[in-house]
Amino acid sequence: MSSYSFLSKDELAELQKELQAKYAKFKSMNLKLDMSRGKPGSDQLDLCMGMLDVLDSNSILKSQNGLDCRNYGMLDGLPETKELFAELLGLRPEQIIVGGNSSLSLMYDMVARSMTHPTVEGMKPWGKYEKIKFLCPAPGYDRHFAVTEFFGVELVTVPMTPAGPDMDVVEELVSSDETIKGIWCVPKYSNPQGYTYSDETVRRFAALRPAAKDFRIFWDNAYCVHDLYEEGDKLLNIMEECEKLGSEDMVYIFASTSKISFSGAGVAVIGASEHNIARIKKQMTIQTIGYDKINMLRHALYFKNADGVRAHMKKHAAILAPKFQLVDDMFTSHLEGKGIAKWTKPKGGYFIAVDVLPGCAKRVVALCKEAGVIMTSAGATFPYGKDPEDRNIRIAPTYPPMEELKQAAELFCLCVELVSVEKLLAEKTSNEKVKMFA
Amino acid sequence: MSSYSFLSKDELAELQKELQAKYAKFKSMNLKLDMSRGKPGSDQLDLCMGMLDVLDSNSILKSQNGLDCRNYGMLDGLPETKELFAELLGLRPEQIIVGGNSSLSLMYDMVARSMTHPTVEGMKPWGKYEKIKFLCPAPGYDRHFAVTEFFGVELVTVPMTPAGPDMDVVEELVSSDETIKGIWCVPKYSNPQGYTYSDETVRRFAALRPAAKDFRIFWDNAYCVHDLYEEGDKLLNIMEECEKLGSEDMVYIFASTSKISFSGAGVAVIGASEHNIARIKKQMTIQTIGYDKINMLRHALYFKNADGVRAHMKKHAAILAPKFQLVDDMFTSHLEGKGIAKWTKPKGGYFIAVDVLPGCAKRVVALCKEAGVIMTSAGATFPYGKDPEDRNIRIAPTYPPMEELKQAAELFCLCVELVSVEKLLAEKTSNEKVKMFA
Numbered sequence: 099m100s101s102y103s104f105l106s107k108d109e110l111a112e113l114q115k116e117l118q119a120k121y122a123k124f125k126s127m128n129l130k131l132d133m134s135r136g137k138p139g140s141d142q143l144d145l146c147m148g149m150l151d152v153l154d155s156n157s158i159l160k161s162q163n164g165l166d167c168r169n170y171g172m173l174d175g176l177p178e179t180k181e182l183f184a185e186l187l188g189l190r191p192e193q194i195i196v197g198g199n200s201s202l203s204l205m206y207d208m209v210a211r212s213m214t215h216p217t218v219e220g221m222k223p224w225g226k227y228e229k230i231k232f233l234c235p236a237p238g239y240d241r242h243f244a245v246t247e248f249f250g251v252e253l254v255t256v257p258m259t260p261a262g263p264d265m266d267v268v269e270e271l272v273s274s275d276e277t278i279k280g281i282w283c284v285p286k287y288s289n290p291q292g293y294t295y296s297d298e299t300v301r302r303f304a305a306l307r308p309a310a311k312d313f314r315i316f317w318d319n320a321y322c323v324h325d326l327y328e329e330g331d332k333l334l335n336i337m338e339e340c341e342k343l344g345s346e347d348m349v350y351i352f353a354s355t356s357k358i359s360f361s362g363a364g365v366a367v368i369g370a371s372e373h374n375i376a377r378i379k380k381q382m383t384i385q386t387i388g389y390d391k392i393n394m395l396r397h398a399l400y401f402k403n404a405d406g407v408r409a410h411m412k413k414h415a416a417i418l419a420p421k422f423q424l425v426d427d428m429f430t431s432h433l434e435g436k437g438i439a440k441w442t443k444p445k446g447g448y449f450i451a452v453d454v455l456p457g458c459a460k461r462v463v464a465l466c467k468e469a470g471v472i473m474t475s476a477g478a479t480f481p482y483g484k485d486p487e488d489r490n491i492r493i494a495p496t497y498p499p500m501e502e503l504k505q506a507a508e509l510f511c512l513c514v515e516l517v518s519v520e521k522l523l524a525e526k527t528s529n530e531k532v533k534m535f536a
Numbered sequence: 537m538s539s540y541s542f543l544s545k546d547e548l549a550e551l552q553k554e555l556q557a558k559y560a561k562f563k564s565m566n567l568k569l570d571m572s573r574g575k576p577g578s579d580q581l582d583l584c585m586g587m588l589d590v591l592d593s594n595s596i597l598k599s600q601n602g603l604d605c606r607n608y609g610m611l612d613g614l615p616e617t618k619e620l621f622a623e624l625l626g627l628r629p630e631q632i633i634v635g636g637n638s639s640l641s642l643m644y645d646m647v648a649r650s651m652t653h654p655t656v657e658g659m660k661p662w663g664k665y666e667k668i669k670f671l672c673p674a675p676g677y678d679r680h681f682a683v684t685e686f687f688g689v690e691l692v693t694v695p696m697t698p699a700g701p702d703m704d705v706v707e708e709l710v711s712s713d714e715t716i717k718g719i720w721c722v723p724k725y726s727n728p729q730g731y732t733y734s735d736e737t738v739r740r741f742a743a744l745r746p747a748a749k750d751f752r753i754f755w756d757n758a759y760c761v762h763d764l765y766e767e768g769d770k771l772l773n774i775m776e777e778c779e780k781l782g783s784e785d786m787v788y789i790f791a792s793t794s795k796i797s798f799s800g801a802g803v804a805v806i807g808a809s810e811h812n813i814a815r816i817k818k819q820m821t822i823q824t825i826g827y828d829k830i831n832m833l834r835h836a837l838y839f840k841n842a843d844g845v846r847a848h849m850k851k852h853a854a855i856l857a858p859k860f861q862l863v864d865d866m867f868t869s870h871l872e873g874k875g876i877a878k879w880t881k882p883k884g885g886y887f888i889a890v891d892v893l894p895g896c897a898k899r900v901v902a903l904c905k906e907a908g909v910i911m912t913s914a915g916a917t918f919p920y921g922k923d924p925e926d927r928n929i930r931i932a933p934t935y936p937p938m939e940e941l942k943q944a945a946e947l948f949c950l951c952v953e954l955v956s957v958e959k960l961l962a963e964k965t966s967n968e969k970v971k972m973f974a
Contacts, residue, residue: 135608137607137608138607140604140606140607143604143606143607146606147593147594147595148593150591150592150593150595150830151592151593153588154588154589154592155585155586155588155589156585157585157588166578166581166800167800167801168578168581168584168798168799168800168801169575169576169578169581169798169799169800170573170575170794170799170800171800172800198636198637198827198828199636199827199828200824200825200826200827202823202824202825203823203824206822206823206824207823210648210652213652214648214651214652214663214687215686225652225663241822241825244822245822245823248653248819248822249652356608360606360607360830361606361607361608361825362604362605362606362607362608362609362610362826362828362829362830363605363606363828363829363830363831381686384644384679384682384683384686385640385641385644385645385648385683386638386640386641386644387638387640387679387799388638388800389636389637389638390636390637390800390801390828390831391800391801392588392798392800392801393801393828393831
């Protein structure tokens with residue numbers, strides 16, 4: 099297929115009619131599909147049902163340290179669950195706190211505590227500064243941005259590249275501006291592009307020399323074991339890199355089993371330097387006596403070790419890889435070569451990012467919605483929900499069953515075509531020049 | 537036994553020798569007992585093991601609203617779990633948010649959010665005031681006081697009476713001082729005395745007219761169904777009283793199953809007016825996508841309804857009532873009539889409070905520790921851990937098995953006697969007058 103940029107006004111008008119007819123047909127189907135969030139499908143959740151059998155009324159609910167998991171205590175979690183995550187994340191068990199079912203909560207709590215209490219002994223809490231800022235590599239994860247926005251932190255967009263955030267920009271900003279207190283990162287299979295930070299990017303993170311002594315990297319390793327194929331991306335271990343340089347207090351690592359076991363009932367962890375762990379525990383002990391240890395035990399017994407988790411993730415991959423493939427196939431057959439869209443081909447994670455022609459993303463998402471398919475809001479992947487070029491759309495292919503996913507992807511492609519044609523027609527009238535994709 | 541106040545110096549010295557000999561014998565036993573915290577015993581936790589059988593790999597994990605409990609979503613919790621708690625607490629399901637495993641966390645989060653975000657639309661967050669204060673009925677719960685202390689809130693002691701906090705003091709302070717933003721309450725079987733607020737106290741709470749429009753009552757109904765005997769204390773429903781007066785936004789209610797199901801793996805709730813629930817959810821949605829719904833489902837299926845919970849609590853009572861009785865019997869036989877101690881006789885909850893002679897509590901707890909029995913730190917029941925008269929000691933009789941409890945209580949009585957005799961001997965020398973109990 100040749101690029102739409104070669105079409106004449108009449109050809110575009112003709113094409114528009116065709117596409118409108120197809121769209122009308124889609125609307126008449128009264129679809130009700132949801133591709134908005136990175137949720138596992140119910141077949142993925144079925145994979146873990148065996149976890150509900152590892153404990154029953156005959157079980158001894160003791161941790162390997164002899165303590166009763168049913169009772170109060172063990173603020174930082176069960177030793178065996180710490181070990182499991184330590185192995186998965188390449189940390190020492192002493193660098194782990196096991197939390198509740200949500201890593202988002204752990205990140206929120208970390209920001210919340212930092213607002214009211216010092217991050218570094220003797221410094222002011224972030225909330226006592228006139229103004230503070232967070233770097234937000236974008237496109238990025240809307241819930242990250244929302245946490246800092248909620249606390250009145252100014253969000254500063256940093257461009258994303260296939261190797262991670264633009265580190266020239268990050269280094270320049272972080273080393274010169276002491277009001278910059280942190281950066282949000284999804285270092286492996288980034289949300290939404292599925293990019294994995296390069297070794298150089300990770301090393302440059304570890305080597306940051308921030309103007310603010312209480313600057314922190316929020317390293318949300320949400321997709322640490324979420325490979326789609328045998329050969330997944332490899333992420334360098336940031337803690338090891340930091341330890342080489344003595345900057346290990348600068349990074350907070352987060353992960354969870356939300357997309358390994360159950361999204362609604364997994365376990366989440368913080369990984370941090372021993373010094374940070376001690377400081378966090380001192381504050382956390384005011385908030386809780388301990389998180390759900392029976393669920394931690396369930397996870398430790400079910401997965402046994404990191405290999406157990408990796409074997410389990412292969413089952414997820416068997417379900418997810420065909421979905422990612424389907425979307426890519428649809429995009430290729432409907433959009434490739436037309437100069438109207440560009441998309442990523444991640445080897446893991448939960449999302450595909452699509453760029454459409456500037457000024458078209460919102461309208462594409464609106465048309466999808468009108469025809470019964472809910473997409474992530476256009477703009478959601480940028481700070482304050484505002485995509486400056488209105489072009490990035492996050493595709494979440496995991497939740498719908500294949501048949502529905504196919505319909506949704508087809509409709510999406512149709513909407514991209516339709517809105518692009520509208521745009522190009524408007525261009526012919528206004529003589530504005532639309533920048534097409536190569 | 538007649539009061540020690542009638543003993544001569546020589547008689548006291550003689551008695552001291554006897555008691556010291558007994559104490560030496562205790563020390564030689566190398567006891568290692570813990571009466572410090574309100575933890576259920578393992579036999580109590582055994583009562584709920586059946587909850588681990590209600591879900592297994594063959595279960596359909598759908599909520600009654602059709603949603604999959606395994607997946608993300610349902611920020612405010614499962615409808616069936618909301619209903620269960622609504623029935624227990626005399627609220628409407630719309631007035632409930634079901635959280636994670638810890639009501640302390642829910643209280644902490646509520647205070648934390650109030651520090652950084654307005655409690656009442658248009659007002660400043662608490663953290664933006666030069667100084668704010670919280671009323672702390674004391675003796676009270678150390679973890680409550682610690683939460684507000686952590687956020688730099690000034691703790692103001694309010695005297696407790698058998699009918700609840702001294703409401704003359706509460707009304708006077710709350711109506712005149714707009715820096716007072718809240719009060720901590722354990723309205724039923726208070727920690728540590730086991731007092732239940734009278735109907736009049738509850739009504740006076742509902743009728744408060746605070747100087748601060750963002751004043752809130754933190755109503756920690758931790759022991760709402762924790763009766764020891766058939767005839768338990770009755771607590772008036774504060775939400776109903778507030779609704780009569782239009783003051784329903786003034787109260788936040790908290791409860792949990794930590795001492796019903798599993799202390800480490802229960803579910804906790806917030807009860808509040810519909811208006812407050814909407815406001816809390818708006819903030820909470822930044823913090824989490826939802827709490828552990830599989831555990832909520834487990835609780836709803838296992839207990840079925842409020843009657844199910846009440847029937848279960850009878851089994852707890854069968855274990856706990858003899859422990860409370862034992863302690864009371866020991867206190868009666870060793871301390872009654874001597875004028876050296878006074879203690880409460882609660883009909884529920886987790887604690888007994890003992891007052892000893894002024895200036896003696898710390899030394900009693902220290903002597904117990906020296907002989908191998910850990911008590912709650914003297915002073916812990918007061919703001920900043922400082923009992924102005926050094927006389928209140930919290931007894932937590934639930935955790936140790938009967939035989940250990942008997943030893944611990946015996947040692948405790950001995951230490952009270954010994955320290956009292958020391959005190960009275962010192963009095964004879966210094967001519968200070970010790971105020972004995974009637």
